[in-house]
Amino acid sequence: MPADSKPTLDRFTKNIGFTPNMMATFAQSPIAFNAWATLLGSLSKTLDVKTRDSIGLAVSEVNGCNYCLTIHSFTAEHMAKLPADEIILARKGHASDPKRDAAVQFARKVIETRGNVSDADVTAVRNAGYTDANIMEIIALVAMYSLTNFLNNVFDPRKDFPAVTPAGSI
Template sequence: MSRIVIPAPGESPAESQAILDNVNKMLGFLPNHYRLMSISPNALGGWAGLMGPVSKTLDLKTREGMALAVSEANGCNYCLAAHSYVSAKLAKIPPEEIALNRQGQSSDPKRHAAVAFAKALIETRGKVSDAQFAAVKNVGWTDANIVEMIALTAQFLLTNFMNNAVKTPIDFPEVSPAKA
């Protein structure tokens, strides 16, 4: 059971409505997580302010692979369900690849480096090794991409913490729980 009452659709503060309308348009429904964050237009706006620009630099499959790895590492079952859904439906990632992403891996070498890096950032609290850092650079990611990966990983960490702390009810098709 959620530790915070999640506003019903249409009950969120007016300042949150534009972001909620965009999410609803993209997914076809308004998930509990966004309605929860809408309680604080500042928190929702901060999340959207980071997510918007970063989504223009890293491709959707890479972003979703990173989200799955981070959510698995943080044991966030809500985010695993949400990102498994988005990965399958919007990014068209096959189930085998979703399973690899959850483990911090990918069948694509360049994407593998990004997904493994995101997992390593969580597991080391940002104190990745020289080898982990070099692995991302060696496959062609730029310094700007690496900074974006760190920012995106922090954004996923935010949503993981939000959903784990509040115990947000899962409103996506459930997936196997995290092993973390």
């Protein structure tokens, strides 16, 4: 492992209790890994954990990243305390909470349309109570989750979280 990745990876390992295979893989590029870790740290200060994890689930489902779905399902249950039915809803691009639902639907539209959302999509998320700054943060979350989705789809690290069933099968 490159020395420039070690401090960041050590922090994750200490916080999580082990080194996920995805992070060990990602750490092979200190520039990409440390940039992602900085973005993750910054975006962890925005929105609430349930909304962030729900967006991660929705984006990972669209991007077909099974590894990320296992991680986000685990963190949604254990950290965000989302019940199983909420995790399934998020993977399908929804949430039972109306405000969170607007954010998750918007995030899904951003990834599905590659950012070419309609004015009505932006209006809907604004009407749910999100500011333009929040909307930018949702878009940044979509980009951040897509980065790890693509990395894991390309390198296919061994899964170290419980497997999940594709949402289309649920």
